[in-house]
């Protein structure tokens with residue numbers, strides 16, 4: 132069976148010389164939960180934005196297929212990119228919800244891609260979409276805020292609204308670009324647990340880029356590392372070792388990794404977990 | 413060490429004083445250059461002082477004998493401004509979006525912007541004269557004149573608001589598979605709406621003022637009366653009309669300012 136996501140020879144150059152992505156090839160099977168790591172500027176956001184068809188690659192042999200359809204090829208988006216986007220949810224570091232709309236109106240935006248275009252354009256959402264939006268809000272614990280303006284919420288709450296919007300979208304693949312990087316530890320845990328539940332309970336494929344290695348090891352089975360736009364490591368989180376991390380980030384991080392890894396795969400006590408999860412890479 | 417700082421400060425000061433001298437030079441140069449062309453003659457204010465005093469005396473007391481007619485025409489003036497502004501707002505929404513470089517390719521926004529520049533460059537009075545010829549004397553010519561000129565102004569202001577939006581929320585809407593029109597409706601409009609409303613009200617205020625003069629070229633409203641009174645040397649009546657204009661315009665300005673404060 133074809134993998135749910137196929138990336139081959141993906142290259143993207145900025146300003147004629149900076150290769151933000153340098154012939155990256157990888158496949159993701161359905162029902163995987165993958166962590167995407169790498170130092171800042173290594174190309175994580177650029178990779179995820181290409182998969183979602185929000186930007187285009189260089190011309191050439193670059194190609195991305197998702198769910199058996201072309202997303203883009205040789206720098207050209209597929210003709211039916213809108214319907215492909217509606218099947219790929221995207222969760223942003225800065226939430227990217229519309230501050231002046233209510234929480235409910237933001238979540239309903241998730242149904243635009245699936246609804247007949249006149250309905251979405253006129254704001255005449257179907258009753259079933261409204262129910263779906265409210266139940267998504269219930270799931271992320273934001274039901275009581277449905278009629279509040281989104282800009283009045285805290286960062287963690289805004290991210291939960293963004294996740295509810297993605298839930299309403301009912302995508303098969305969910306991409307999350309550093310979804311917890313601007314959140315406090317408690318909100319970060321809540322968001323990661325929601326992503327885990329979307330993966331485990333709803334059976335969706337999740338790719339999440341992370342800055343915190345301990346979260347990657349705790350929630351994901353597979354870890355992909357980028358370094359300077361190249362695919363640097365791809366393997367299971369179980370047999371990853373400290374050397375890989377020191378190679379990605381530099382030697383300084385080794386000690387943090389050791390503490391984290393013994394927690395994630397052993398029965399380390401809760402306090403250690405707390406201490407480690409605040410140590411970011 | 414301190415010497416080092418002193419040198420840096422001195423350099424900073426001398427650079428500042430150079431630019432200051434230069435800009436004053438330019439300002440004074442431009443004023444001199446414009447003196448003859450504008451036939452500047454401040455002495456006339458003194459030599460013709462008696463004449464002017466006599467002229468000014470003619471305005472008092474104001475003659476409100478025909479106040480009902482004046483009020484009726486003032487209402488028509490406001491109605492001209494209402495329709496001129498309303499039509500302009502409706503047309504400025506698509507034209508403003510078509511002038512925004514963050515939403516459309518250059519071959520759309522460049523021609524649209526140039527067209528809007530042209531509409532803005534030509535004064536309402538000129539459009540009023542043209543429309544009087546085209547559709548005949550009366551308020552409708554005034555409505556069209558305000559509509560065309562205001563569209564040029566509002567489309568530019570609207571597009572400036574659009575170009576200042578945050579791209580994140582628009583991308584958020586795009587990522588759900590929404591259409592380009594839906595991106596604008598849900599991602600762009602909510603961000604610019606308060607500014608758009610404020611600009612529209614502001615233009616309404618200014619259109620009420622413009623509507624009082626388009627009548628002078630026959631495009632309806634209180635300007636017609638004003639012009640007839642001035643032409644007939646009825647200065648008492650002229651004064652009454654001017655008072656009505658000042659009071660109405662001030663009241664509407666205050667009202668509109670209130671609303672603008674509320675939306676922002």
Ligand SMILES: Nc1ncnc2c1ncn2[C@@H]1O[C@H](COP(=O)(O)OP(=O)(O)O)[C@@H](O)[C@H]1O
Nearest residue numbers: 145146151169170171172173174175176177178
């Ligand atoms: N729109 C852009 N224009 C120019 N350079 C960009 C753009 N987007 C990303 N880059 C560059 O591409 C590289 C990868 O960036 P990014 O994908 O954001 O990294 P990461 O998400 O891993 O921190 C960086 O060097 C960044 O400066």
Ligand SMILES: [Mg+2]
Nearest residue numbers: 175176177309
């Ligand atoms: Mg990034």
